[in-house]
Amino acid sequence: MFPKSLQDTISHLLHTQSRLRDDDRRLTATVWAQVIKKIGINPRKMTGLEFLTLYAEGEMPHAESIRRTRQKLQEKHPNLRGQRYEERQQKLEPEVREVMRAWK
Numbered sequence: 001m002f003p004k005s006l007q008d009t010i011s012h013l014l015h016t017q018s019r020l021r022d023d024d025r026r027l028t029a030t031v032w033a034q035v036i037k038k039i040g041i042n043p044r045k046m047t048g049l050e051f052l053t054l055y056a057e058g059e060m061p062h063a064e065s066i067r068r069t070r071q072k073l074q075e076k077h078p079n080l081r082g083q084r085y086e087e088r089q090q091k092l093e094p095e096v097r098e099v100m101r102a103w104k
Contacts, residue, residue, distance in 0.1 A: 014080040021082030028063045
């Protein structure tokens, strides 16, 4: 269920909810809530045990897969990067930026 649709889901979320660009936990929770809804379960009425069962059975994407997918999307599409990325780039010394460009 996840490979291509996971990428599409995360891309859509990053386009429509900029606050998710810098917050992997919130992004993961949002993806999981959407998957749960697609399965036909109301996330607000789901028990922790039900969630854990779905996760253990492979019905839920791994948090690390969500993070890696977000990272790849932001690498390919700079417009999906969050505010923290911009802040980190501003802090880099100009010489360090030149060295990093040379390595790419």
